[in-house]
Amino acid sequence: MKKVIIIGFLGVIAYYLLSAFASIPFGADLIKGVKDFYLDKSPNDLKVANVVTSIVVNFRGFDTLGEVTVLFLASTALGSILYRRRSHDSGLNPQRTAPEASALVQTGAKVIFPFTIMLGAYVFIHGHLTPGGGFQGGAIIATGFLLMLVSYRKFFIEHNALTWIEAIAGSTFVILGLLGLVYANNHNFLENFLPAGKLNDLLSGGIIGIIYVAVGFKVGAEITGILDTLLTVKETGLDPEEN
Amino acid sequence: MTHTEIILTVISLVVLIVAGFYAVMQKDLIHAVIATSVISLVLSLVFYLLQAPDVALTEAAIGIALSTIIFIITVRNTKRFEDK
Numbered sequence: 001m002k003k004v005i006i007i008g009f010l011g012v013i014a015y016y017l018l019s020a021f022a023s024i025p026f027g028a029d030l031i032k033g034v035k036d037f038y039l040d041k042s043p044n045d046l047k048v049a050n051v052v053t054s055i056v057v058n059f060r061g062f063d064t065l066g067e068v069t070v071l072f073l074a075s076t077a078l079g080s081i082l083y084r085r086r087s088h089d090s091g092l093n094p095q096r097t098a099p100e101a102s103a104l105v106q107t108g109a110k111v112i113f114p115f116t117i118m119l120g121a122y123v124f125i126h127g128h129l130t131p132g133g134g135f136q137g138g139a140i141i142a143t144g145f146l147l148m149l150v151s152y153r154k155f156f157i158e159h160n161a162l163t164w165i166e167a168i169a170g171s172t173f174v175i176l177g178l179l180g181l182v183y184a185n186n187h188n189f190l191e192n193f194l195p196a197g198k199l200n201d202l203l204s205g206g207i208i209g210i211i212y213v214a215v216g217f218k219v220g221a222e223i224t225g226i227l228d229t230l231l232t233v234k235e236t237g238l239d240p241e242e243n
Numbered sequence: 244m245t246h247t248e249i250i251l252t253v254i255s256l257v258v259l260i261v262a263g264f265y266a267v268m269q270k271d272l273i274h275a276v277i278a279t280s281v282i283s284l285v286l287s288l289v290f291y292l293l294q295a296p297d298v299a300l301t302e303a304a305i306g307i308a309l310s311t312i313i314f315i316i317t318v319r320n321t322k323r324f325e326d327k
Contacts, residue, residue: 131299132297133297136304139304139309142304143304143309227309227313
């Protein structure tokens with residue numbers, strides 16, 4: 001009975017998906033729409049080489065602010081569920097649940113870690129020139145910290161520093177938006193008010209560079225905080241050696 | 244797309260489906276998690292071949308590394324084998 005219901009439900013979903021996809025002219029030459037406006041305006045007026053970034057930050061900047069907020073809320077919720085007690089407040093010794101990694105993993109992690117951070121920083125600093133951006137760069141940085149977290153049992157993240165990074169990066173985003181309200185030509189929230197510069201220069205695209213550096217720091221700090229919270233036991237009773 | 248790219252995309256999609264079935268059928272949850280990370284790896288290749296490098300970067304960083312490790316932490320803190 002349960003399987004019949006599930007199959008029927010999947011059939012309904014498949015029917016609606018199929019009818020939606022059938023209306024899209026696959027293989028047609030050009031789909032008319034707003035894309036021509038984006039493709040024309042991004043390199044010519046806004047001087048952003050990466051059109052995807054230009055859409056995400058310039059035309060859909062408010063959505064990006066919403067995404068950053070969603071990630072912040074997810075990280076806060078996870079922290080409030082899993083975070084037990086601050087180690088230096090209570091004098092408790094934070095414990096990593098994982099066993100000690102082998103010497104091979106530890107040495108490899110030590111070698112790869114700085115380059116991972118550098119790659120992440122490159123991706124978000126060059127967000128308006130090459131593929132990638134704040135979210136991708138932040139995720140790559142968090143991957144580097146993850147490598148160190150699983151390799152070394154004594155590698156702990158300072159949560160106060162993460163809090164400050166998140167606060168400063170988030171406020172930078174909102175303050176840039178509010179400055180757009182005052183100084184930009186059309187007085188819109190998150191509108192570009194800095195000079196656009198020359199196409200393909202590092203200092204081009206106005207506020208995109210600054211916003212993506214802020215988003216990169218924020219996403220990196222949030223995901224690193226989530227991973228550290230998940231991997232660390234902050235209670236005295238849970239000693240991994242005993243389990 | 245050139246012929247090589249089309250062939251690569253088709254092979255990747257086949258691997259993707261096989262890995263997806265393996266992830267669903269497998270009773271050992273760690274193996275299933277690794278299969279989902281293989282899906283992410285192949286999917287990021289497909290995104291790259293379909294000329295969406297931004298999405299490919301996101302899928303590579305989030306799908307392969309971060310979500311896999313979160314699943315592994317969860318499996319290790321709960322049960323490794325799926326019940327009947």
